[in-house]
Amino acid sequence: MNMKKFRLHHFAWSLILISCCTPLSIVAQEKSGVVQTPQLRNILLEEFTGLHCSYCPSGHANAQALHNVLGHRMQTIAVHVGSLAVPSGDEVDLRSAYGEDWYQRQGGTGMPTGAVNRHHFEGLSPENSYGLSWGSWQEAARRAMNDTAQVNLFVESVYDTTSRQLSARVELYYPTMVSDSLYTLTVALTENYIRGNQTGGNAGDQYLHKHVLRDLFTDVWGDTLKKPLVKTVIEKTYTLEVPAQYNNRVPNPAHFEVIAFVSNSEGEILNSTSGKVQYEGRYASPAAEISVPGLTKYYSRTAIPVQVENLGTDTLRSIQLNVSWGDTVYQPEVADLSIPYGETQEVYFPLGEYPFSQVLKYRINTLSVNGYPYETRAINDYISKPCEVSEGSVKITLTTDTYGSDVTWTLRNRAGEVLLSGGPYADGEVQEETIEWTPETGVVYSFEIEDAFLDGFLGGYTIIDAEGNTVASSSSIGQYGDKVSFVVPDATANEEMVDACQEEASIWLEKNPVTAGEEVSVRFIGFVPGNIVVELFNLNGNLVQRDLISSQSLWRLNTSGMASGFYFIKATHGGSFAATKLLVR
Numbered sequence: 001m002n003m004k005k006f007r008l009h010h011f012a013w014s015l016i017l018i019s020c021c022t023p024l025s026i027v028a029q030e031k032s033g034v035v036q037t038p039q040l041r042n043i044l045l046e047e048f049t050g051l052h053c054s055y056c057p058s059g060h061a062n063a064q065a066l067h068n069v070l071g072h073r074m075q076t077i078a079v080h081v082g083s084l085a086v087p088s089g090d091e092v093d094l095r096s097a098y099g100e101d102w103y104q105r106q107g108g109t110g111m112p113t114g115a116v117n118r119h120h121f122e123g124l125s126p127e128n129s130y131g132l133s134w135g136s137w138q139e140a141a142r143r144a145m146n147d148t149a150q151v152n153l154f155v156e157s158v159y160d161t162t163s164r165q166l167s168a169r170v171e172l173y174y175p176t177m178v179s180d181s182l183y184t185l186t187v188a189l190t191e192n193y194i195r196g197n198q199t200g201g202n203a204g205d206q207y208l209h210k211h212v213l214r215d216l217f218t219d220v221w222g223d224t225l226k227k228p229l230v231k232t233v234i235e236k237t238y239t240l241e242v243p244a245q246y247n248n249r250v251p252n253p254a255h256f257e258v259i260a261f262v263s264n265s266e267g268e269i270l271n272s273t274s275g276k277v278q279y280e281g282r283y284a285s286p287a288a289e290i291s292v293p294g295l296t297k298y299y300s301r302t303a304i305p306v307q308v309e310n311l312g313t314d315t316l317r318s319i320q321l322n323v324s325w326g327d328t329v330y331q332p333e334v335a336d337l338s339i340p341y342g343e344t345q346e347v348y349f350p351l352g353e354y355p356f357s358q359v360l361k362y363r364i365n366t367l368s369v370n371g372y373p374y375e376t377r378a379i380n381d382y383i384s385k386p387c388e389v390s391e392g393s394v395k396i397t398l399t400t401d402t403y404g405s406d407v408t409w410t411l412r413n414r415a416g417e418v419l420l421s422g423g424p425y426a427d428g429e430v431q432e433e434t435i436e437w438t439p440e441t442g443v444v445y446s447f448e449i450e451d452a453f454l455d456g457f458l459g460g461y462t463i464i465d466a467e468g469n470t471v472a473s474s475s476s477i478g479q480y481g482d483k484v485s486f487v488v489p490d491a492t493a494n495e496e497m498v499d500a501c502q503e504e505a506s507i508w509l510e511k512n513p514v515t516a517g518e519e520v521s522v523r524f525i526g527f528v529p530g531n532i533v534v535e536l537f538n539l540n541g542n543l544v545q546r547d548l549i550s551s552q553s554l555w556r557l558n559t560s561g562m563a564s565g566f567y568f569i570k571a572t573h574g575g576s577f578a579a580t581k582l583l584v585r
Helices: 056-073 099-105 134-144 495-499
Strands: 003-008 043-049 074-080 113-116 152-160 165-173 184-191 194-196 207-209 212-216 233-241 256-263 269-278 288-291 303-310 319-325 328-330 344-350 360-369 379-383 394-399 407-412 418-422 432-437 444-451 460-464 470-474 482-487 506-509 519-525 531-538 543-550 555-558 565-573 576-584
Touching (some): 043 099, 043 269, 056 134, 074 184, 074 269, 134 565, 152 256, 165 256, 319 344, 418 432, 460 482, 506 565, 506 576, 519 531, 543 555
Parallel strands (some): 074 212
Antiparallel strands (some): 043 113, 184 212, 256 269, 288 303, 303 344, 319 328, 394 432, 531 565
């Protein structure tokens, strides 16, 4: 049974009575861990997920992107619930005793879904619900991230490895007067980096599950707090006994995290905080996870971008890779890092000049972390040759969305040196910029777009050469931006270069977003002639509509009867594939 204790810090109080109608000013004289000045409210994401949910890895990626942007201001509790969370055989069981209650309260609307601060966001959440589809989490976080917190929080916790007792201490501080009739405090235990199966994760039984809800120190809906005292540090302490196993896995306290949050009478979360669990001998051997979302098809720079996440409790200071790049093997090492536990950083690993080919296959895995041997699952993919442009002026047209302050671009050479740059842009309306310059013959250029909030945007770019050829284009930009390379080939260029950069299949939307009930025209670009299979999915992965149309025809999508939210349009034909996101309001 959880043991709980409540006390008010003993302070030498300074009481100043101005009049019968003026509140008392209580000034704390004792130091504590909680910040005692007004702060921005943190973002708590409850992520409802399951190991047999094929779209849930996309939700996990969105949650990770928010962590990468917001850092310590972001907390996530991954709640594994429903039939898609039921393991088969010896698969890891990540369910908890409390998840179903939370899932039903937010509406039980499928997965991957979630809630941001248990707040109803107009235009994003269903009526009478605070649930959110996974494609809306970034927008919800963006709307909430500048709110001032009504209460500041601090949490610290200690684990006794002998008794398996985990103690948590939470401090609360109300910087200004609050007026609600009821406040509750919830304290949860989560665990990171649990390896197991995940449908759609493409990692077998080595998928890394993060932020998994393991236990609660409090009641499922929190413990009721006494009437708040303004400018006073309030402390609550809890203890729970960690079981030898959570379901069918032994927990690893090195990856425990305690999350505390305060809710008002309507259930909305006013603020949240988190802290790693401390204990004697706390240590997880050097470990890392890598990914390469920045290695786009037409990548050309001599150093490759790798997302490095530190899974070890010690600061990650160095990492060495094993890179099979075409017919050459490189073992680059970067040794001047300082990546704290649980954080992710983009690191560029130098390869030097390498020859291009129509299909340059690569294989990337780690060799060592902090000097200790450590091998990850290999990443296998390919890049292609730079696009060919004709001699003369090249014109690039860039279109943003209404969050232009997130968007920047650079034009670089192979060494990564910036030749031209632009952005950020104004918010509030779509911005368009045209960039023109004359490339040198034989020089490979890389046009690179970045989105600072890592949520992607429904804008894009078009690159047109001096002869009016569309060299490359995109109608949307993904979370980690885009990079496309091109070159004016010299007279000795290999003939294979000529058709190296065919126009990729893409989907063009007449308008996006659309109001429910409107008809939107959809065109399919870059597909060979023939019939295209077009499919429309909602964010739960359910097929809404399927059609067979000519690649040369417009597809007219009637949105009558479609609920508000994000949808995916997928088109396939003749080995070509394209997908895009549609927002119905």
